[in-house]
Amino acid sequence: MDWRAAYPFAFRAGPLVLRFFSHAEADVRKDVASTGVTTVSGRVMVQAPQTGRVTWLGQGERLRVFAGGRVEHDRPDLDDLLAWRRGNLVFRNGRLADIVAEVNRYTTRKIVLSTPRLAGMRLSGIYNFGKEQDFLEILSRLLPLGVIADPSGYRLVPV
Template structure:
């Protein structure tokens, strides 16, 4: 989703809560929703994420049933607005984003340290008692030192909470992968799972649409390589490796011959160095590279 659409949705969430919100503003909000189906989708998603976060937490404390998606969306606007604004005063969410190939570090008000990977977007409410954030897209490295405020990180798939530790959290095309490097974390899925999922040190929780939660123990050195501008492949299909490398570069690479996407590649490569990666492919695999605006991989 585009950063401008996310930011506009966040502003409308706050403005609709304000006591001085006018009928004209409500009409303009409706017009904005109708401009494009994506506007309604993003606004509903944002509202639903925050609403399900609050509702699931309350449900767990009270040991009641998890609310349905319809119930979550029905109360979504009000709950989302309450997170993004104080009653009677307009407010705007802060949107942190990174461009292609960029990494960005920030420290939240409560003491949490966050490193955003390439093409990532995080939304922060303007006023919070404890740190809250919404990971809209991309990947983050998160550190919660002892004494920092507990963090509640919402995504479209779940809400992650922790009091201390180090974590790697990445949004997938169809879900989320959350890894605990140190400490512990609790995940509250937005659907299909009524009980919280505890994630301990060295464990990775993967949530994918239509599949049960999966917990494994990945190689942590490979997992965190992106923090130093590298990416690790271990017997990885070439098609997957290219998708990962393309995330970090404006100059893209594509497979031009059928079948070679299944070839396997291993090694540690610098993100953004597409020319160096292409050169390595010609030495390791039976392929050649056709130069141009897009680097085309052709079978020998």
């Protein structure tokens, strides 16, 4: 069955209730830090049941609710956001902690930072799924860090 034929429909994503109308499409993401929805096409109604607040999102708009209640409404670059559909992750001046967290969503051997001082290092680029070794090699060339492999994953260490 084509799920797009079942409009309107609703579902819950973390603290949000999403309602899709007439061929709307959205990218929905929930992780430890936030729940977000970005409208790719059409319009999506987002409701926060705890406050009753309703927000309508048009194409290209994103609403994120962070742990602690902070709300962010913006317009991310859709090509970058949806690069995962093509097997890529795009980073533009991203914090290493955020980049590692995102890459870890797509790997079985996890990458960890050995010290918090690595977290704020900045990096831009495109990471291709399935090329974990290439990603780690690039990190060690672009940033002052080394990579230590063990059976459970990889540890990034300052050099």
